[in-house]
Amino acid sequence: MGILCFILIFISLPTHGDAYGPDSCNYEGGLCRVGNCISGEYLARFCFEPIILCCKSLSHTTTKS
Template structure:
């Protein structure tokens, strides 16, 4: 759950546009993707 706690999303195969591979949820199939510009910082 460290991926979700860090603001990431678990994705299969590849990350969506505007996201980058931060780590693995389940290596090597499920990726932990995070936004390049985190929405959490927007007010």
């Protein structure tokens, strides 16, 4: 019974909306974190909803040439 629940959890992960995965988060300058974003970061989206968050830094340093 435990194995069946474990399998159902992994089957349901891709069906959650607004979960883009770690590659998309890293490409856009964010980091995937479990639980909460750290101080100085904000929740941009989910890597794997609802547990793993995609957090981005509040301070963006831009350099213009």
